[in-house]
Structure formats: structure tokens, C-alpha cells
Amino acid sequence: MPRRITGTTPRQDGYRMPGEFEEQECIWMLWPCRCDNWREGAGPAQKAYAEVARAIARFEPVYVCAPPEQYTHALDMIGGTDNIRVIEMTSNDAWMRDCGPSFLVNDKGDLRAVDWEFNAWGGLVDGLYFPWDQDDLAARKVCELAGADSYRTDGFVLEGGSFHVDGEGTVLTTEMCLLSAGRNPQMTREQIEEKLKEYLDAEKVIWVKDGIDPAETNGHIDDLACFAAPGEVVCLYTEDKTHPFYEPSQAAYRFLCQQTDARGRRLKVHKMCATQKPCYLTGAETIKTMEGTAPRKEGELVIASYVNFLIVNGGVILPQYGDENDALAIRQAREIFPDREIVGVPTLEIAYGGGNIHCITQQQPKKKTR
Numbered sequence: 001m002p003r004r005i006t007g008t009t010p011r012q013d014g015y016r017m018p019g020e021f022e023e024q025e026c027i028w029m030l031w032p033c034r035c036d037n038w039r040e041g042a043g044p045a046q047k048a049y050a051e052v053a054r055a056i057a058r059f060e061p062v063y064v065c066a067p068p069e070q071y072t073h074a075l076d077m078i079g080g081t082d083n084i085r086v087i088e089m090t091s092n093d094a095w096m097r098d099c100g101p102s103f104l105v106n107d108k109g110d111l112r113a114v115d116w117e118f119n120a121w122g123g124l125v126d127g128l129y130f131p132w133d134q135d136d137l138a139a140r141k142v143c144e145l146a147g148a149d150s151y152r153t154d155g156f157v158l159e160g161g162s163f164h165v166d167g168e169g170t171v172l173t174t175e176m177c178l179l180s181a182g183r184n185p186q187m188t189r190e191q192i193e194e195k196l197k198e199y200l201d202a203e204k205v206i207w208v209k210d211g212i213d214p215a216e217t218n219g220h221i222d223d224l225a226c227f228a229a230p231g232e233v234v235c236l237y238t239e240d241k242t243h244p245f246y247e248p249s250q251a252a253y254r255f256l257c258q259q260t261d262a263r264g265r266r267l268k269v270h271k272m273c274a275t276q277k278p279c280y281l282t283g284a285e286t287i288k289t290m291e292g293t294a295p296r297k298e299g300e301l302v303i304a305s306y307v308n309f310l311i312v313n314g315g316v317i318l319p320q321y322g323d324e325n326d327a328l329a330i331r332q333a334r335e336i337f338p339d340r341e342i343v344g345v346p347t348l349e350i351a352y353g354g355g356n357i358h359c360i361t362q363q364q365p366k367k368k369t370r
Helices: 039-057 068-078 133-146 189-200 246-257 326-336 348-352
Strands: 024-030 062-066 084-088 102-105 111-117 149-157 163-165 170-174 204-208 225-229 232-237 268-273 310-312 315-320 341-346 361-365
Touching (some): 024 039, 039 348, 062 133, 068 084, 102 189, 111 133, 163 225, 170 225, 268 326, 315 326, 326 341
Parallel strands (some): 062 084, 170 204
Antiparallel strands (some): 163 170, 225 232, 310 315
């Protein structure tokens, strides 16, 4: 029976969060169904989620957690793929990266996880919906299913999309998100940094100033930059001064090029293009307006980033938007990951809901000894 660990931290117990590029056991997802967040009753988003799950299943097992009333529908939508299992689980929405567990391993081959407190990206300050109680339970439920002991960070709010790790002591995050008023206003930057180090087993935190999504996630790093390998970072990049992502992506690129990781290596920074044209929400009239949920508005900027991809065993699952730069993003990914197959999946419907492939997935690392 998995247990809740109290009195110690992962760092004290010899557990670290591996880099996403390390070998994985499986991927966890949640199933979308909120009519007040997704267009057209969530039908198009469900199709996109199913396509993402099927793409991942080519490389490793996928567990899709769906509420009881959506269980058979999710099975039908996914289409009986051998490497995908649908599991009943209640949730408030479908962002497993942010409300799910961050898995940890030790050198003996044991598995544990961090269960961060989740408050829907800002709680009562600027959160996106209320209540979020079932999402806050998602990490614990996944740990029960995975058989992983967990550390609960009561009083410390964090989402999985707000940081990336290299598995060798370095954390990548943004000031815009982690220092926002809706997360941990009672803590200083130094206290937050120490928390990251203790629960991810890190030595250095690299603080990028701003993300590209201030409105919803308060600037999650996984839309802007991520680790491709130890010492290597992928960064969103555009030279189009009229693009809404121009300033934050340029600033992040310049900053990251000057940074070293926990082992003293100067970061090698790979450029990943932005979309040729910015994406804006259409069809907002099909999204229901409900009390407690931040409304979506016709024409609002959509955070369509190619950097919000998922690294899997032998592959990379990359967003595609029907944009002129889709093919360029594929080519760039192939250059960055020459030993992995690049699989593009149409995910504009997911972006309409506020995230993308990385946001809706959470990897469980392979248990192994180093």
C-alpha cells in the first residue's frame, strides 16, 4: 500500500526527479469534458487528446484517467489501442502535468513522487476555476495506481508545467509564475528556490524572467523552454517583432545562452520557431459560461507553442497547428533529437483550452539503478 512520507524530503532520502529525456515506464493523462473550458462540448478536444494518446502509445504505455460518466465514451474515442488503458478517475479538468505527481527515483531503482498542492493556477487570486478539489487529489490517486510512496507539499503550491529539470541538479522555471501572488506569496524567492531543491534534488535553479502566458498559467516554462538533454535547452524563438511572443522569447534566449547548469556547463540553446501567425480563439460562443470559471473570449490570444512537446522513449510528440511553420518545427525537432522519431499531432483544439501536449501528460520514469 503506497504511503505518505512525512518528516523528510526527497533530497534527504536520496530521490531525484529524472530528466524527461530519461527512460520512461508510461505516460499519464486526464480526459477533457468541461463545457465551460472546451469548445463544442469538449468533443474536438477529446479527439485531439485521443490522437495524442495514440501517438504516445507507439512508444510506451498510456493511462488515460476519465470520470465515470465519460469512461465508455473515452474508450470509444481512443479506439481500443493495445497500449492504452482507460481508468475511472474524477477530476475538475484535464491537465495532468499540472495537478498530477512529479515522479522521483533513487539509485536503488525505487519509485516515489511529489504531490504538490494545486490551486488551479492562482487560487482565489487569479485561478481559472473553482472548485479544484478533485484536481488536487489527482496526484494522490495516480500514486496509488502506480504504487508510489509520495511527499505532499501542503502549504506550497506548484504545477508540473512551471518547471523543467535536467535530472542532474538543474531546475528551469520563470519568475513570472513562481513569484506570482496566487502561488506562495508568504514565501521569498530564496525560500521557494530551497523548496525546489529539496523536493526535486537540485543544486541550481535557473530563473527565466517571463513566460509567454501571463493570463492563464502566469508564464509556465513549458511553453517557452525545456531541457533536451543534460546541458542542452530548447527555447522558443522568433525574429518577427510583431509576434506577441517576440519579446519574452528573445529575452529568454539571450538569458539562457549566458547560463551554466549545476555541473558548470554553459548551456547549449537550440532555437524552436514560433508559429508564423499568432493563433486566436474562434468559436467561443460554443463554450459555456459558468460561475467560478474564468470565461473564454472570442479573439483572445491562444498560447500555441511548439516547445510544449513531450519527449517519450525513442520519440518526441510535437504540436501542429495547421500553420506555415509546422514543417519547420518538425525539421528543427529532428535536428535537436536526431535519435528520436518526431511525431506531429494536430493540437490546436488543446491550445484553445489553455495548454498543449506537455500540459496534458505526465511521465512516469523507468525504475532502474544507475
